[in-house]
Amino acid sequence: MVGDKLTLSQLQHKANDLRQDVIRMLEAAGSGHTAGALGMADILAALYFNILNIDPKNPDWSERDIFFLSNGHTVPIQYAAMAEAGFFDKSELMTLRKLGSRLQGHPERTMLPGLETTSGPLGSGLSQAAGAAYAFQYLDNQKHRFVYTIMGDGELDEGNVWEAAMFAGKYKLSQLIAFVDRNNIQIDGNTEDVMPLENLRGKWESFGWYVMDIDGNNIESIIDAVNTAKAITNRPCMIIAHTVPGKGVDFIEYDYKWHGVPPNADQAKSAIEKLQANDDQITSGEF
Amino acid sequence: MSDYLINPNVLNDDVAQDTIRGGFGRGLKVAGEANDNVVALCADLTESVQVHIFREAFPDRFIQTGIAEQNLVAVASGLALAGKIPFAASYAAFNPGRNWEQIKTTVAINDQPVKIVGGHAGIGVGPDGATHQMLEDIAIMRVLPNMVVVVPGDAIEAEKATRAIAENGKPSYIRLARVKTPIISTDQSPFEIGKAYILREGSDVSLMGTGVMTYQLLVAAKILAEQGINAEVVHVPTIKPLDNDTIVASAKRTGRVVTAEEAQITGGFGGAVAELLSEKLPTPLIRIGIQDRFGESGEPAELFDHFGLTGVHIAKKVADFINTSAQYHREY
Numbered sequence: 230m231v232g233d234k235l236t237l238s239q240l241q242h243k244a245n246d247l248r249q250d251v252i253r254m255l256e257a258a259g260s261g262h263t264a265g266a267l268g269m270a271d272i273l274a275a276l277y278f279n280i281l282n283i284d285p286k287n288p289d290w291s292e293r294d295i296f297f298l299s300n301g302h303t304v305p306i307q308y309a310a311m312a313e314a315g316f317f318d319k320s321e322l323m324t325l326r327k328l329g330s331r332l333q334g335h336p337e338r339t340m341l342p343g344l345e346t347t348s349g350p351l352g353s354g355l356s357q358a359a360g361a362a363y364a365f366q367y368l369d370n371q372k373h374r375f376v377y378t379i380m381g382d383g384e385l386d387e388g389n390v391w392e393a394a395m396f397a398g399k400y401k402l403s404q405l406i407a408f409v410d411r412n413n414i415q416i417d418g419n420t421e422d423v424m425p426l427e428n429l430r431g432k433w434e435s436f437g438w439y440v441m442d443i444d445g446n447n448i449e450s451i452i453d454a455v456n457t458a459k460a461i462t463n464r465p466c467m468i469i470a471h472t473v474p475g476k477g478v479d480f481i482e483y484d485y486k487w488h489g490v491p492p493n494a495d496q497a498k499s500a501i502e503k504l505q506a507n508d509d510q511i512t513s514g515e516f
Numbered sequence: 517m518s519d520y521l522i523n524p525n526v527l528n529d530d531v532a533q534d535t536i537r538g539g540f541g542r543g544l545k546v547a548g549e550a551n552d553n554v555v556a557l558c559a560d561l562t563e564s565v566q567v568h569i570f571r572e573a574f575p576d577r578f579i580q581t582g583i584a585e586q587n588l589v590a591v592a593s594g595l596a597l598a599g600k601i602p603f604a605a606s607y608a609a610f611n612p613g614r615n616w617e618q619i620k621t622t623v624a625i626n627d628q629p630v631k632i633v634g635g636h637a638g639i640g641v642g643p644d645g646a647t648h649q650m651l652e653d654i655a656i657m658r659v660l661p662n663m664v665v666v667v668p669g670d671a672i673e674a675e676k677a678t679r680a681i682a683e684n685g686k687p688s689y690i691r692l693a694r695v696k697t698p699i700i701s702t703d704q705s706p707f708e709i710g711k712a713y714i715l716r717e718g719s720d721v722s723l724m725g726t727g728v729m730t731y732q733l734l735v736a737a738k739i740l741a742e743q744g745i746n747a748e749v750v751h752v753p754t755i756k757p758l759d760n761d762t763i764v765a766s767a768k769r770t771g772r773v774v775t776a777e778e779a780q781i782t783g784g785f786g787g788a789v790a791e792l793l794s795e796k797l798p799t800p801l802i803r804i805g806i807q808d809r810f811g812e813s814g815e816p817a818e819l820f821d822h823f824g825l826t827g828v829h830i831a832k833k834v835a836d837f838i839n840t841s842a843q844y845h846r847e848y
Contacts, residue, residue, distance in 0.1 A: 295597065338626050345597060347626045353590040353618050360594020360602075363579065368555065368600065376594075389618070392587035399582075 235278050240448045241511045243313065244274035245504055248477050250309035250322055252500045255491035258326040261334065264474035264487040265381060266306040268412045268446070272470055275451040276377065277310040285315035288342040294374055295361050297345040299354020300381035300410065301335040302489075308332050316343040352387025354378045355407055359397045362405035362465075372404070375459065379408040383415030386424045391436075397465040398437030405465040406458040410445065412474040414485035433467045445470025478503050520713040520751070521705045526698060526731070527738055533696040536728070537635055539671030540692050541566025543678030544603060545573050554682055555595060557581055559588045559606040565635035565692070567605050585615040592630045593622035601629055601682055607641075608634030608650035608691060616656055623687045624660040631681050632657070632689045638778035639811045639819040640693045640728065649811035654726075655783030657689040658756045664688040664709060665756040667727040667777075667785070670699045673753055676707035684709055693778070695816045697728045700751070712759035714766065718748035721772040721838055723830075724763065726752045726785045729776035729804070732820075735827025740834060747834065755785050763789060764796050771843025773801040774834055778825060781805040800841040804830055 235243065248270045255261045277283075282294045298307055305325060312319040317331075324330035331341040335349030348354050358378040365371040384390065397405055409429070417423050426432075433440045439461045443450040451470065458466035474488070475481030478500040481492075492500055525531050548554045548570055557579040558567045571578040579595075581588045585606050592602035604611065612619050612632055623630040637650045658665045664686050668674035674692065681688040706713065715730065716737055723733040730751040737747040750766050752759065767773050773793060775786035786803030793799045806823060820826050824833070 346593070347621055350617055350621050353586065353593075353622050356587045356590030356618075357594035357597065357622055359587075360591035360596075361598045362594075363591070364595050364598030364600055368577065368595075369598070389586040389590065392581075392584035393590070396581060396584070396587055396591060 237449055238511050240274050240278055242508060243278055244270040244448065245477065245508050245511070247274060247306060247309040247313065249501055249504050250312070251305045252492055252497050252504070254305050254309065254322050254325045256494060256497035257323045259491060260326060261305060261491045262302045262489050263491055264414060264481055264484070265300065265303040265410060265412060267478060267481065268472035268474045268476045269303055269306050269379065269410050270476065271446045271448050272379065272408060272410070272451055273306050273310040275448050277314045279452055280455050281377070285311070285343065288316065292374065294377065295345050295358070296377040297348065297354065297358070298336060299348055299378050300351065300384050301348030303381070303410070304336045307336065311343050317341070351381065351384040352389035354380060355390055355393035356396070358405055358407065359393050359402055362397070362402040363400060365404050366402060367400070375404050375406055377406050377408070379410055381415070382409055382411045382413065382420050382426060383423070385409065385426055394433065394436040394438070401437070401463055402465045403462045406455060406468065407465065408468045408470050410472055411469050412472045414474050414488055416488050418485055429469060437464060438467045439464045440467045440469060442469045442471065445472035446476050477507050520715055521702045522715050523699050523702055526700050526734055531698040533698050534671035535694065535696050536668055536671055536674045537566045537692040537694060539668065539674030540633065540678050540690065541569040543675035544570045546675070547679050547682035548574050548577065550679070551601065551682065553599060554601045554603070555579065556603045556605065557588055557592055559583055559585050559611065561606055561635065565605040565607070565633060567603070585610045586618050589615045589618045589630065589632065590622050593626060593628050596628035596630050601631070603631040603633055605633035605635060607648065608637035608653045609648050612653055612657055612689065613650055620660055624662045627662050628687060629685050630687055633692065634689060635692045636694045637691045638693055638727070639806070639823060640695045640778060640816045642695070642816045642819065643813045645813040646810040651780045651806050651811060653689070653691060654755055654777065654779045654785055655787065658788060659783070662687050663756060664754070666709065666754050667691045668753055669725070669727060669730045669751055670697060670701055672699060672701050672703060672705070673707055677753065680707060680709050691727060693728050698731045700731050700734065707753065710754050710757045710759055712750055712752040712754070712762040714748065714762070715751050716747070716749040718746040719770060720746045721774060721834060722748045722750055722766040722770045723774045723776065723834065724750040724752055724766070724789060725776040726755060727778055729778055729825065732825060732827045732830055733776055736830040736834060739827060739831035743835060745835065745838060752785065755788055758788055758792060760792055760796070763792060767793055767797050767799045771799065772838060772841055773799050774804060774837065775801070776804040776825070776830060779805055780808065782808055799844050800837070802833065802837050804833065
C-alpha cells in the first residue's frame with residue numbers, strides 16, 4: 230500500500246482518475262489498447278493503493294511484494310497507477326510510446342524502476358510469478374511476501390499458461406495470487422468465439438488452484454478476494470475478475486473493436502466528460 | 517603469443533576423453549558451493565544433462581519442471597527476479613529450440629542472469645536423428661542482445677565455463693555435447709569469457725574452431741604440417757562476445773581463415789567470423805560445419821565422417837583452399 234489508508238470512495242475516485250489518465254495518454258500516443266486498460270482500473274487502484282506492500286521511493290526494497298502484468302499491452306493503466314503512487318512524475322505519462330520514453334508500449338523492466346519484468350508476448354507471466362513465489366516459499370523463507378500477476382483472458386489460449394498452472398499446483402505456491410481479467414474479448418472477437426475458455430473455473434480448480442469469481446470492477450470485492458487468497462496457505466489462488474471492457478465509457482464498453490485502438494481527439498474529449506460525470510456518482514464512503 | 521597450456525597428449529591415440537556435459541555438471545556443483553543463490557531447473561532430463569550432480573548436493577535448490585521448456589525458462593526468470601542465479605537445463609533442441617521467445621523476452625530483454633543450458637547439441641547426439649540434433653542454437657542465441665554464448669571445447673573447459681557464467685551477472689547460453697570427446701586443455705589452461713586462444717602458431721592459414729571442433733582442427737593441423745602447410749589453430753570457446761582482436765590479428769598473420777563448428781554454418785560461428793572479417797579485414801574464408809541441411813541418424817563417429825567434420829576431411833578441404841586462394845593482408 231502506498232501512503233495513508235484510503236476509504237473505499239477514495240479508491241473509487243483513484244480508479245476513475247486513472248481511467249482519465251489512460252484516455253489522455255492513449256490519445257496522445259495515437260496507438261495502444263483502450264478497453265482492457267479501462268476495465269482493469271479498479272484492480273490496479275486496489276493493488277497500488279490498498280494491497281501491495283511496496284515503496285515508490287525505494288522500488289527495489291528487499292521486502293516488497295512483487296506485482297507485474299502478464300498482459301503487458303494494458304500497461305497504460307499500470308503507468309497511470311505508478312505515477313499516481315509516486316514512482317515518477319505524472320508529467321511523464323504523456324511520453325507513452327514516444328521515442329526515448331521510459332514508458333515503452335509494453336513494459337520493460339530495465340527502462341523504468343518499479344517495473345518487475347518485461348512483458349507483452351502473452352503467456353509467460355504466470356511462470357515468472359511462480360518462479361518468484363517459489364523462491365519466497367522454498368528458498369528464502371519469506372512468507373510475508375506475495376507475488377501478484379494479472380493475465381488477460383485471451384492470453385489463456387497460450388500453452389505456456391497451463392504449464393505454469395501445473396507447476397504452481399504441483400508446488401502449492403500459496404504466495405502466488407493471480408488474476409484473470411475476464412472481459413470476454415480479444416483482438417479477433419469474443420473469447421468464446423475465438424477459442425472457448427469455459428469451464429474456466431473448473432480448469433483452474435483441476436490444476437490444484439483455489440479459485441474465486443468476483444466482480445472485477447468492484448474494489449471492495451477485489452480487496453476481499455485478495456485477503457481470502459492470502460489466508461489460503463496450501464494452494465495458489467486464481468481470482469477470475471469479471472470486468473467490463475472499456476468500463477466507465479459507454480461507447481467503449483463491451484465492444485471488442487476497442488481492444489487495440491486508442492481514442493481520437495473527439496472520442497477522448499467525450500470519454501473524459503463521461504468519466505468526470507461518473508466521478509460525481511461515487512457516494513459510498515467506508516468499507 | 518599465447519600461454520595456453522594444451523594437453524600434451526592431445527594428438528596421441530590414447531588421449532583422455534570425457535563428456536563436456538559431465539564437465540558442466542561438475543562445474544555447476546562447484547558454482548553452487550561458491551554461491552548459495554545458484555539454483556538449477558531441469559525439464560525431465562536431469563541425468564542426461566548431468567544436473568543430478570547438483571541435485572544430489574543441493575536437493576533444496578533443484579526444481580523439476582517436467583517436460584515444459586517454456587515454463588522452465590520463464591520460471592527461471594522469476595527466480596532471477598527474486599535474486600537467484602538459475603541454470604535452466606534441457607536438450608538444446610528444446611531449450612532454446614522450443615522456448616526462444618521466452619528467452620528473448622523474459623531473460624534477454626529483461627537482462628536477468630538466467631543461464632540457458634543446451635545439452636545434447638550437434639550431430640554428436642547420434643542415432644536420435646535430425647529432430648534431436650540441434651544445429652541452429654548458436655545462430656538463434658548469438659543474435660540476441662545481452663546474451664553471452666559459450667561453447668566449451670572439452671570437459672575441463674566446460675567446468676570452468678560453467679563457473680564463469682555463474683558469476684558474470686548476464687543472460688548466458690552454454691552449449692554441451694553428449695559423447696565423450698578428447699581433452700584438449702589442462703586444469704591450468706586459461707578460460708575467460710570473451711577470449712579466444714592460440715593453441716598452435718602458424719603462418720599459412722588460421723583454423724578457428726569452437727566446441728568439439730577445435731580438437732579436429734588440431735588433428736587437421738598435424739596432417740597439414742606433414743604436407744608442409746603451417747596452420748595456426750585458434751580456439752574460440754566464446755562466440756558472444758567474440759574476441760575480435762585475437763581473430764583479426766590471426767587473420768592478418770596468415771591471410772586465410774577456416775572456421776569449424778558442429779552446427780549450421782549459416783548464422784553460426786562461421787557466420788560470426790565472416791561478419792567480423794568482412795567489416796574489419798576482408799580475408800579469404802571457408803566455413804566447415806553443417807551446410808544448410810538437417811542431420812540424420814547414425815553413430816556419432818559415422819556422422820562426423822559423413823558430414824566432413826573429422827580432421828582428415830578438414831585437412832583436405834584446407835589444402836584445396838590454400839591451393840586456390842592467395843594470402844591477403846599478410847604481415848611479412
